[in-house]
Amino acid sequence: MRKIVLIPYVLAVLGGSIWLPAQDINVDVSKEAGRRPRIALPELRGGGDAQTYMGAFNQALQEDIRTSGFLTVVAATMYPKSIPQQVSDWRMPQAPAQAPRSRRGEMVTAPDGGGLWMSDWSRPPVSANYMAFGYTALQGGVLALYGNLFDVTRPNATDAQMIAKRYLASSNDEKGARDLAHQFAADILALFGGQSLAGTHIYYVHQASRMTPKEIWVMDIDGRNQRQLTHFNSLTIEPSVSPDGSKIAFTSYAKGSPRIFVFSVDPVRDLRFYNQVASMNGQPSFTPDGKQIVYSSSAGVCCRVFIANLDGSGFQAVTSSGSIDAEPKVNPKTGQTILFSSGRSGPEQIYLMSLNGTDIERLSDGTGEASNPAWNPDGQHVAFAWTRGYAQGKFNVFIMDVGSRQYVQLTHDEGRNENPTFAPGGTHVAFMSTRSGREQIYSMLADGSGVRALTSQGYNYSPVWGK
Amino acid sequence: MWSSRQKIVIAGVGLGLAVFAAGCKKKAPVAPPPPPPAPVAPAAPAKPPAPAVTQFTAEPITIQRGQSSTLRWEVSGDISSVSIDQSVGAVQNTGSRRVFPQDSTTYTLTATGGGGTSTASVTVTVTAPPPPPPPPPPAASPKSVVDRIANELQDAFFDYDKSNVRSDAQSVLTQDATALKSILTDFPSATIVIEGHCDERGSAEYNLGLGDRRASSAHDFLVQLGVPADKLHTISYGKERPQCTESAESCWQKNRRVHFVPGQ
Numbered sequence: 001m002r003k004i005v006l007i008p009y010v011l012a013v014l015g016g017s018i019w020l021p022a023q024d025i026n027v028d029v030s031k032e033a034g035r036r037p038r039i040a041l042p043e044l045r046g047g048g049d050a051q052t053y054m055g056a057f058n059q060a061l062q063e064d065i066r067t068s069g070f071l072t073v074v075a076a077t078m079y080p081k082s083i084p085q086q087v088s089d090w091r092m093p094q095a096p097a098q099a100p101r102s103r104r105g106e107m108v109t110a111p112d113g114g115g116l117w118m119s120d121w122s123r124p125p126v127s128a129n130y131m132a133f134g135y136t137a138l139q140g141g142v143l144a145l146y147g148n149l150f151d152v153t154r155p156n157a158t159d160a161q162m163i164a165k166r167y168l169a170s171s172n173d174e175k176g177a178r179d180l181a182h183q184f185a186a187d188i189l190a191l192f193g194g195q196s197l198a199g200t201h202i203y204y205v206h207q208a209s210r211m212t213p214k215e216i217w218v219m220d221i222d223g224r225n226q227r228q229l230t231h232f233n234s235l236t237i238e239p240s241v242s243p244d245g246s247k248i249a250f251t252s253y254a255k256g257s258p259r260i261f262v263f264s265v266d267p268v269r270d271l272r273f274y275n276q277v278a279s280m281n282g283q284p285s286f287t288p289d290g291k292q293i294v295y296s297s298s299a300g301v302c303c304r305v306f307i308a309n310l311d312g313s314g315f316q317a318v319t320s321s322g323s324i325d326a327e328p329k330v331n332p333k334t335g336q337t338i339l340f341s342s343g344r345s346g347p348e349q350i351y352l353m354s355l356n357g358t359d360i361e362r363l364s365d366g367t368g369e370a371s372n373p374a375w376n377p378d379g380q381h382v383a384f385a386w387t388r389g390y391a392q393g394k395f396n397v398f399i400m401d402v403g404s405r406q407y408v409q410l411t412h413d414e415g416r417n418e419n420p421t422f423a424p425g426g427t428h429v430a431f432m433s434t435r436s437g438r439e440q441i442y443s444m445l446a447d448g449s450g451v452r453a454l455t456s457q458g459y460n461y462s463p464v465w466g467k
Numbered sequence: 468m469w470s471s472r473q474k475i476v477i478a479g480v481g482l483g484l485a486v487f488a489a490g491c492k493k494k495a496p497v498a499p500p501p502p503p504p505a506p507v508a509p510a511a512p513a514k515p516p517a518p519a520v521t522q523f524t525a526e527p528i529t530i531q532r533g534q535s536s537t538l539r540w541e542v543s544g545d546i547s548s549v550s551i552d553q554s555v556g557a558v559q560n561t562g563s564r565r566v567f568p569q570d571s572t573t574y575t576l577t578a579t580g581g582g583g584t585s586t587a588s589v590t591v592t593v594t595a596p597p598p599p600p601p602p603p604p605p606a607a608s609p610k611s612v613v614d615r616i617a618n619e620l621q622d623a624f625f626d627y628d629k630s631n632v633r634s635d636a637q638s639v640l641t642q643d644a645t646a647l648k649s650i651l652t653d654f655p656s657a658t659i660v661i662e663g664h665c666d667e668r669g670s671a672e673y674n675l676g677l678g679d680r681r682a683s684s685a686h687d688f689l690v691q692l693g694v695p696a697d698k699l700h701t702i703s704y705g706k707e708r709p710q711c712t713e714s715a716e717s718c719w720q721k722n723r724r725v726h727f728v729p730g731q
Contacts, residue, residue: 257700257702258675279679279682279701279702280676280702296672298683302679324673324676325676327670327672327673343628343676348673369670371672372670
């Protein structure tokens with residue numbers, strides 16, 4: 001077995017032309033790079049009252065691992081009959097097998113351990129590389145999880161154990177159970193170079209019906225806990241989130257013409273952004289240090305990219321074109337370049353420039369219309385909406401490697417697909433699509449697979465993924 | 468050609484006028500005196516006398532539309548049947564009935580017996596309910612600035628992804644400039660907002676800029692024609708407020724426009 005670097009599978013679809021930053025991992029993987037390891041993830045059970053919350057727990061654990069993009073979860077129908085719940089349940093099968101007792105006291109009659117030995121999980125039909133198991137119980141009045149992860153390809157249990165840990169819930173209810181699952185999933189994913197997205201949020205624009213106000217809302221990444229942040233009773237759009245997740249910036253017509261607002265998230269409070277005199281100030285986003293805002297303004301002539309302090313003071317124009325320059329986004333890794341959309345060469349396209357407005361280069365090839373640029377946190381890839389290959393207005397989500405200009409198309413003509421936004425870690429993309437007939441928010445892996453609908457009520461637009 | 472619905476309406480109006488005319492003729496709200504006794508036929512002395520209508524009244528005799536009146540009647544003599552028209556129908560020799568006429572109505576009682584037939588009529592006059600109090604008089608002139616902006620200022624339209632004022636928009640905006648100057652003369656404190664709108668193609672973000680440029684182009688054109696710049700404000704709604712939502716050029720063209728609304 002050799003120690004190798006696991007490359008997120010996203011690269012495979014690009015033939016290696018898009019190179020995400022190599023991540024060293026502390027797991028030996030005897031698989032080819034780009035193939036996802038297989039994990040068996042049987043449902044965990046709870047002792048006594050703890051069982052009440054295990055539906056929520058198992059759902060959250062399965063979702064976190066399944067949607068991570070780092071592991072393939074083996075279908076439960078493949079699993080052996082007996083499932084260990086604690087490390088002492090492992091029984092290396094003897095010949096002839098001495099019928100062991102499971103923790104539940106049932107007689108175990110299946111040969112070869114029947115699930116109570118690692119090789120039962122590593123050989124076909126399960127063919128897993130890893131297996132997670134454990135149980136929950138109320139310990140001293142607190143919901144606790146005893147979680148284990150084993151490399152089931154190893155010959156002995158001692159070498160195979162990768163996680164053996166007790167986790168405590170924040171509350172004895174379904175929310176606490178989901179919290180336990182998120183903690184456990186985060187530890188598992190960390191071993192494979194993955195970053196758990198549990199606890200990150202998606203900010204978005206919600207509208208109950210076409211004729212009602214638009215407001216900024218926030219939800220968990222699985223679409224749960226949707227809640228309203230602004231109450232302007234107006235047209236409030238274009239959210240962005242600060243790198244540390246503590247602030248949001250957005251555009252609102254609450255005071256007449258479109259103006260920029262910067263709010264703290266917890267508590268929700270107006271931090272008072274100064275708007276220069278203009279018929280439109282909008283599309284704010286944060287610099288990676290969280291200390292400045294870049295935005296588009298019609299001051300003088302529509303529309304130039306500006307940069308200002310977090311309170312709106314010290315504003316300076318970055319671009320000076322006679323065209324519409326919109327949606328500026330500063331490189332989150334280097335802080336040295338600005339991605340933006342512009343109509344300077346005809347139909348809207350994606351451009352890159354330095355922080356002072358020099359060295360402007362077009363990234364999209366001039367065909368169709370390209371809009372809504374968003375950085376991958378790696379600072380080397382961008383996602384955007386492009387009509388390339390389709391009729392005017394029929395946007396799809398594309399990802400491009402800034403260095404090579406090579407791109408892949410992630411959505412394929414299922415309605416309009418716009419406003420892509422990368423998750424922290426770059427493994428997932430959330431976006432808006434009209435594929436269901438009206439605007440809703442979806443997430444997918446960064447290769448376009450695993451699409452999940454996150455919203456279904458009313459109309460939802462402009463997701464932005466933050467901490 | 469008249470449609471059948473129009474014919475019915477005309478017929479209905481005619482009927483209403485006829486009823487109204489009938490009501491006018493019998494304005495005195497007094498019950499007619501009972502008819503004189505039927506003359507005795509000299510050739511047939513055995514024939515009994517015709518029934519006598521001793522009472523046929525309406526109380527009250529004048530009502531507002533929606534209220535009721537009560538008819539009372541008494542018939543004596545040799546009677547075989549008593550009836551009242553206007554859908555009241557056959558009734559007893561003595562009785563009362565509430566009626567709800569919508570318009571002034573004459574009720575005729577007919578009593579029939581072996582000796583012949585007697586009739587009596589009473590008219591219930593229906594008046595319209597009092598009108599609601601009139602609204603307070605308008606503060607300014609009879610036509611408000613809101614009405615004038617809505618009625619006198621036309622939208623100007625644009626090409627796809629363009630904000631220049633094309634030739635048809637130039638003639639529209641030239642008329643708008645004249646109307647604006649007139650409105651601003653009549654309402655010196657008024658301000659007018661020029662809204663810029665876009666069709667659904669292109670991103671929402673880019674269209675906010677495009678709508679701003681359209682509003683700004685119209686603003687500059689109007690100022691050139693002498694409309695005071697400090698009376699005009701611009702705002703872009705991009706594609707946020709379409710007036711048409713189909714995905715077709717006919718609809719898109721309607722949305723690529725500048726529109727005028729009163730300022731705050």
